[in-house]
Amino acid sequence: MFKNTGCLSSIEYSSLMPDEDRLNEGPVAIIECPEHIPCNPCQQACPRGAIQPFQKITDLPVIQFDLCNGCGNCISVCPGLAIYVIEKNYTPDTSLMKIPYEMLPIPEKNDICDILSREGSVIGRGRVERVQKYAFNPKGRVVWVEIPKKLYKEARNVRMVKE
Amino acid sequence: MKQNCDVLIVGAGPAGLCAASVFVNTNVQVVVIERDPFLGGQLLKQTHMFFGSKEQYAGTRGFAISDILKESVLQAKNIHIFTETVAAGYYPEDGFMLAIEQDQTLHRIGFKKVIVATGASEKALIFENNDLPGIFGAGAVQTLMNMYGVAPGKEVIMVGSGNIGLIVSYQLLQAGISVKCIIEAAPVIGGYFVHAAKIRRLQIPIYTQTTIRKAIGTDSLEGVEIVSLDEKWQSIPGTERIESCDTLCLAVGLCPMSELLSQMQCETKYVPELGGSVAIRNHRMQCTNKDVYIAGDVAGIEEASSAMLEGYIAGVSIAEDLQIATPKHLVLRENSVEFLKAMRSGPIGEKICSGLKKVEESHV
Structure with missing residues (x-):
């Protein structure tokens, strides 16, 4: 259970992902926010209305994957750093993962990084494709990382490899 | 006046x-x-x-x-x-x-x-040697680090997994300070899952049903002895272990x-x-x-x-x-x-x- 470990199990996180058809179609946001905490900026940040309106501020965010185009606005506003975007078929061999990133130094394009799982285990190597800054969140970044395609479900974080 | x-x-x-x-x-x-x-x-x-x-x-x-x-x-x-x-x-x-x-x-x-x-x-915690230099409340760590830019130490053990313990651990990591683990006496993590998840995916373990027995060190903190707890919150004999650290941060309410x-x-x-x-x-x-x-x-x-x-x-x-x-x-x-x-x-x-x-x- 995630309340004992602080990590979603593979069953728990798989249930929050869209189906394979949607993953194959293009970039999509995935929200790992399984607790009824009082918070709703993600809903207001979505320009396409893909995150369903909340009845109560403690509702869980529900994303309609067919409306989401993976723009990443929600990533930058989520105080829990709970949202990331996966573009499964970025190239024939790689996927693209967009994650919130709050560590220094700020990464640059083509930096090499370790890919970390939800438990923090190193599961592979990736490459920074782009670093985005949003006006709303000047101290945070959204980092786009190209990762081996086989890791698109397990990958959840990166650590820059020092040269 | x-x-x-x-x-x-x-x-x-x-x-x-x-x-x-x-x-x-x-x-x-x-x-x-x-x-x-x-x-x-x-x-x-x-x-x-x-x-x-x-x-x-x-x-x-x-x-x-x-x-x-x-x-x-x-x-x-x-x-x-x-x-x-x-x-x-x-x-x-x-x-x-x-x-x-x-x-x-x-x-x-x-x-x-x-x-x-x-x-x-801030609440404190009673244990042997809890007055050794290197033992801080979480608020003090935040003040030193986030307001004055002073690192409280090099290697930190956090006591308490409420939101403050989780957030301060994350902030320590952001400041480039090593966090060895978070220990929590209760069987579940106290704070928001999303805060705990941020810590976990940075490779920091959270040990639930674990508490501190004593601090070790002569002039300042060199380590702590921690122990596992059973469901009645009693120490389980034989589970005592020593973890080295130079900073202990108390986030216990x-x-x-x-x-x-x-x-x-x-x-x-x-x-x-x-x-x-x-x-x-x-x-x-x-x-x-x-x-x-x-x-x-x-x-x-x-x-x-x-x-x-x-x-x-x-x-x-x-x-x-x-x-x-x-x-x-x-x-x-x-x-x-x-x-x-x-x-x-x-x-x-x-x-x-x-x-x-x-x-x-x-x-x-």
């Missing part, structure tokens, strides 16, 4: 600042006294983005919220702010608050109404600072769900001494967002007593009450709600 005001606000954290903001553009003479040299209270140390809704600045980082709250209050000519000034005591015979400024100037402040927004103090309220003859009650002794109050945040109002952690340990909302409620209620409340004020209070209710509606708010039931008196 002697002076009189209409409204005295003790504490310029999120609750006190929001309460003060109610009196911007009025003729009410307000005095705010703040112990620290700056305004904003704990907000200044909060580098993470806040939860809640847009109205409570969700998605904005704590220190940036304090800038927003300060702005309107600082410009108001009727709001007089004394920083580095401690509310030392209330003298009922003459009805004034004695405040001591840093330079030892004494102020006798008379008032019609007072809002006590003193916040909370907060305690409301209600002393001034007791001095002012406000009825208080010990409510574990709210962190300690808190004043009996009505829905207007008014205590049993009708001239005294409360807002923020002193009313029960919660989030900064709740403190802001309670500050507005207390401020507007006083404006009402002074018969200067505008329709806009009343709408602000109505909305704040609604937001508070909504924020406490989930399972995470259950504990707070059960605590509040014990101190909210409709007949006050």
